[in-house]
Amino acid sequence: MMNSEIENTNGISGSPGDATIIVDQLGVIQSINEKAAHLLLIQKENYNGQMLDTIIPDLNITELEQGTIVQHFAQNQDGKRIPLYLRKNNFHLHGVDYTLLIIHKSNNHSMAGMEPRKIVNELLDMKYALDESTIVAVTDQTGKIKYVNDKFCEISKYSEEELIGKDHRIINSGYHSKEFMRDLWRTIANGKVWHGEIKNQAKDGTYYWVDTTIVPFLNEQGKPYQYLAIRKEITEHKRVVDELKKSLEELVDLKFALDESSIVAITDVRGRITYVNDQFVQISKYSRDELIGNTHALINSGYHPKAFFKELWKTIGNGKVWKGEIKNKAKDGTYYWVDTTIVPFLNDDGKPYQYLAIRFEITKRKRVEEELQHTMTRIIHVQEEERKRLSRELHDGIGQNLYSHLITINRLSTEIEDHPLVEQMLEEATELIQEVRDFSWELRPSVLDDLGLIPAIRSFLNRFSESYGIDVYFDSSLKQRLDSNKEITIYRIIQEALTNVRKYAEIDQASVTIRETEDSIRVLIEDKGKGFELVNLSTGVGLTSMEERARSVDGELSVKSKPSIGTTVIFEIAK
Template identity: 65%
Template sequence: MDRDSQIQFNKNNTPASGDATILVNEKGIISDSNQRACHIFGYERIEMIGAELNKFMPEMNLFAAEEGMIIHQFGKHREGHDFSLFFRINAFSLGNENYFLIIFNSVKDQSRLKSQNAYQLNELVDLKYALDASTIVAFTDQRGIITYVNEKFCEVSKYSAEELIGKDHRIINSGYHSKEFMKELWQTIGNGEVWRGEVKNKAKDGSYYWVDTTIVPFLNEKGKPFKYLAIRNEITEYKQVVEELKKSVNELSDLKFALDASSIVAITDQKGTIHYVNDQFCRISKYSRDELIGRDHRIINSGYHPKRFFADLWRTIASGRVWKGEIKNRAKDGTYYWVDTTIVPFLDEYRRPYQYLAIRHEITKRKKVEEELQLMMAKIINVQEDERRRLSRELHDGIGQNLYSHLITINRLQSEFNHLLLDQMQEEATEIIEELRDLSWALRPSVLDDLGLIPAIRSYLVRFSDHSHINVHFDCYLNTRLSENKEITIYRIIQEALTNIRKYADTEEATVTIREMEDEVRVMIEDKGKGFDILEVSRGVGLFSMEERAKAVQGSITIQSIKDRGTKIILDVPL
């Protein structure tokens, strides 16, 4: 290129902005470079003209660059270090030659630019629009004075741009954070490093809001910050949720502490394998945590409860319902203890249990008192039965025999004398003897002692039907002779239940069933009479007597009744 052409080029193509420019021919040889470009690379103008462009810009490919695109690459300074360059390229022809004009944009922040990035100007505009629409953005100078805020900043802070520009961020300081917090922030960005954290600010109306904040320092050629970009996302709702969760966690921790201090706690999976036990569990069972974790509760099974008891327990919790009851367990040293137990199933999204929480309270002392009372009650019942037996024998063998002797004497007199008074005496003596027999039978039927439970019940049912005119169906499937206490218990409960049917059921039929099961005898007394509401009827002496008799032989009694549909009494006595 001759001087006239060069002068003409400078007049027509040199940017009026004073940007740095380099003119390159199609072979990559520098035809011209202005003083600003020379200064950027650290060379004199005469040293650059005629040199190859790749010496100064090693990554440059003139033919691959799109015209008008802002390109970022690294340049090579005379002193040997690389530095960032933003530039665009314009291609044109001059005479018969093709030339490329490289126009460099001024870049102050040299700290975090990456190579091989190119941006269209319209893409940068789109990025800024998206950022402003979604994010709180602010620029400050190196002293922290706000020089720019976007609309999102004003919307959240409730300050106008005019109220914010020229101020520092103390205008929105909530006073929540310590001086050390703010000092660490400024030390970080003052050293040219990015700071990230969560900040609680105060809006103009006095309300508080939280922002997830990233502050990026922009560095000059000496590596010193000359301004800061703060990008924030509001997280007020998130922080409120976190605070609520923290509060809930603290409350749960307090509850757990209270529970662990007062209760025996264990957690098992759906199969019953123990995953967690607290200190109270270890203390009372005398097993260590390591000995319990991974095992099931059979490790503390006392053998006291029948299989049906635990089958009912598992059936209840496996269906997702809470089970409550009293369990007798055995500790590692062989001692026994009682616990009042509540087992709560935890359900998954399909309403199926995936684990169980068992909360227990020790009731060993209470159960001992109850056992002593039960033993005392059993003794009272035995004394009562012994007294009934004695009275029954005296009535039958003593007074009954004397009356029978008098009846014989009256019969002899009647054979010798015919007198109305003798007839009256015979009739009255006969009635008294019959009443004594009934009384003796009610006190203690001799057939119960002589022949056993089943003959005694059959005999009693015949007498009951004759007197009450209630037809009683009796089914018995009992092959084992029970102990005296259990037989008298079954007899007395049947006797009491049928008496109540006669008094209150208003029915002409009843059913008594005795079945021998796997490990117990079940007795059912049922009628289809008036029935009653169990919650409305107070427990009388008869019901109390039946319950205590059942407890005395380690049995249980259940009453089911529906108005106008009848009543069923179920007695279970262990074999």
């Protein structure tokens, strides 16, 4: 070890201003600092590498207890004997044990030789400092209290008169076992210092904790004749520690519950996996070693578009919780769905430093939903086909028959002039033909199949405005025909949304807009009418029907509304 390294350890167990000598486990001097050299009247270079007893003879440091202060003599190269107070501390550096001796010069060769007044003054000063800073009590060898300071009375809430002559059982809380107390008494009765934490009970029944050091005072025979107990209150510290311990236990319980019930993973800020639980390993079919250090791209199914994950990362990167459903791919190529919540953990600057992902498998639920969706799509398709068939039959069958009857009645009217029954038959036949045409149109407008979506919408809006007195502004950038299922879905959603406008909006104007982008078709139906609170939205306003139709073609439907402001229905579908 270099001397500079040794010297840098002086602050380990002593103040920077202490005089110190460092020796190794063989008793060889490794370092003497400047203050020690000055105190011993030596050149420190002459003693580095020498045995300790060349300067402090007859000192067995292996028998010297750590932290104990003893009196001894040093002897320099001139033969001068220097009285010292020594304190030993051990430390470990680079795999080697060392001893740090902190030395102070004694004013004389023994305490008996010191000036009595100075000894008394120093002892009084030390007592004052002790009383001001700590809880102090002195007991005789039987444990009877002989002295307590004001801080002892203050914390115990007993007066000095109530404490003197009693033993410490007066403040026994009953918290500690008999073995604990027996070990304490066994230690100090053998003349050794005892240190530990004790829970006491004050006179008013409240409890308090004290960090306690009990020092035996020994007579000439080495037997204790009294004990000095120095205490520091740590009640708040113990409360905080207990709360932290309780919180830690709760966190452990929560982690256990989470691991048992959920698929859990933790990633760093870059998305690298740092922790996965057993359920993650089980469902992904990757080993823990294969997952740790990788990103979730390892289980990416390719089902979701890049925009999906971009939005996910944008959300959690801003410190917000993200929730959604993700389709993943296991190691064996099978797919599984997870209902996912990702929680960012934020540093002091409010920036995420890691992410906790909690997932629940919903593969079976998604499969049932897909089956239901397939069934619903099939039902809607069958329904539309049936509407189309009935519309054609009404138009081509009953409608044509009624039209033939109308021609017959017209011919009859030319032969029988001004007959009231003939006039009545003409009117009724004309009304029946119109009703059949209207009913046929409601079932399935033929223009939708023959000419396409935009002419069908224009035709519907004209009839709608004429029938209900609501002007509808229509604007479309669509320049091509779509899949027939998508066209009929858009048409039906517009039809249903405007029916709601007619029934509930209490307005005479509305608008329908169709916008075509590179990837999708977006439809907006807006009104500035009565509006409503979304929480009060009822399935009776056709929303369920519109949502089912939107899902049947993998589209998305949303409704925005506020009272007295109006309502907007938005339908978006991929091209």
